[in-house]
Amino acid sequence: MRGKRVLVTGGTGGIGMETARGLARLGAHVIVVGRDARRAEDGVEKTFAVNVLAPFTLTRSLVPLLGAGAPARVINITGGIPRGPIDLGDLQGEKRYLGWTFSQYNHTKVIMMAMSLTLAERVAGSGITVNVAYPGHASTPGNRALPVRAFPLAYRPVAPLVRLLGPVLLADVGKAARSSVHLASSPRWRASPAGTSTPTAGPPPGRPRPWTSATGRPSGSCARG
Numbered sequence: 001m002r003g004k005r006v007l008v009t010g011g012t013g014g015i016g017m018e019t020a021r022g023l024a025r026l027g028a029h030v031i032v033v034g035r036d037a038r039r040a041e042d043g044v045e046k047t048f049a050v051n052v053l054a055p056f057t058l059t060r061s062l063v064p065l066l067g068a069g070a071p072a073r074v075i076n077i078t079g080g081i082p083r084g085p086i087d088l089g090d091l092q093g094e095k096r097y098l099g100w101t102f103s104q105y106n107h108t109k110v111i112m113m114a115m116s117l118t119l120a121e122r123v124a125g126s127g128i129t130v131n132v133a134y135p136g137h138a139s140t141p142g143n144r145a146l147p148v149r150a151f152p153l154a155y156r157p158v159a160p161l162v163r164l165l166g167p168v169l170l171a172d173v174g175k176a177a178r179s180s181v182h183l184a185s186s187p188r189w190r191a192s193p194a195g196t197s198t199p200t201a202g203p204p205p206g207r208p209r210p211w212t213s214a215t216g217r218p219s220g221s222c223a224r225g
């Protein structure tokens with residue numbers, strides 16, 4: 001990664017920080033972006049803002065720069081249980097908001113994955129790829145700070161125990177950052193005609209897309225890291 005510049009969002013803690021460290025160890029010049037708490041109060045539902053609007057807006061604004069420095073890779077991080085239909089009429093959980101852990105978190109991660117694929121298609125051929133990594137689970141500042149009300153009702157009585165055992169039961173953060181570090185740095189990946197990444201050797205590790213189209217029919221497949 002020597003000579004490469006990497007911009008890491010959420011790099012002041014958790015998986016983002018480990019990703020930044022991992023890429024710096026590989027020799028990359030890493031730029032960490034922090035949040036501006038004042039500007040975060042924008043009237044948009046927070047999970048949707050963080051998981052979808054922020055990566056979309058940032059990536060779009062960086063496309064000219066990324067194109068000028070191509071080949072370039074965008075890595076978005078999914079999480080939770082990202083499957084099920086995208087409800088275009090409920091992007092901010094206006095109709096159904098079951099709390100962070102289940103509904104809105106998973107929904108926004110699915111939307112982010114679909115958004116990543118659309119962005120990938122738009123930049124296809126430019127030398128930029130848009131990719132999604134799944135980190136697994138790790139004990140991070142974010143999930144350690146989860147309030148009990150963020151847990152599904154059935155788990156709330158044991159939520160304090162789950163939080164206590166989190167650091168023991170969950171993978172260490174370095175392990176969770178492996179997929180993002182790998183996708184950002186490995187020479188094993190090259191641009192596919194669809195704007196996503198495909199292995200330089202061997203068959204593409206395709207799997208069904210985890211969302212269904214508006215018609216409810218599963219649609220195609222996507223690459224995984």
Ligand SMILES: NC(=O)c1ccc[n+]([C@@H]2O[C@H](COP(=O)([O-])OP(=O)(O)OC[C@H]3O[C@@H](n4cnc5c(N)ncnc54)[C@H](OP(=O)(O)O)[C@@H]3O)[C@@H](O)[C@H]2O)c1
Pocket residue numbers: 009010011012013014015016034035040046050077078079080135136137138139140141142143
């Ligand atoms: N941890 C897991 O088990 C797990 C599992 C699957 C997927 N993921 C995904 O991996 C990514 C990182 O997760 P994590 O557990 O490492 O998260 P985290 O502990 O909350 O990450 C900390 C980083 O995110 C920033 N951040 C937190 N809330 C923010 C907000 N509302 N707006 C802007 N920045 C914010 C923090 O900034 P400050 O320093 O300013 O607080 C810090 O840089 C997320 O996309 C998450 O969905 C995590």
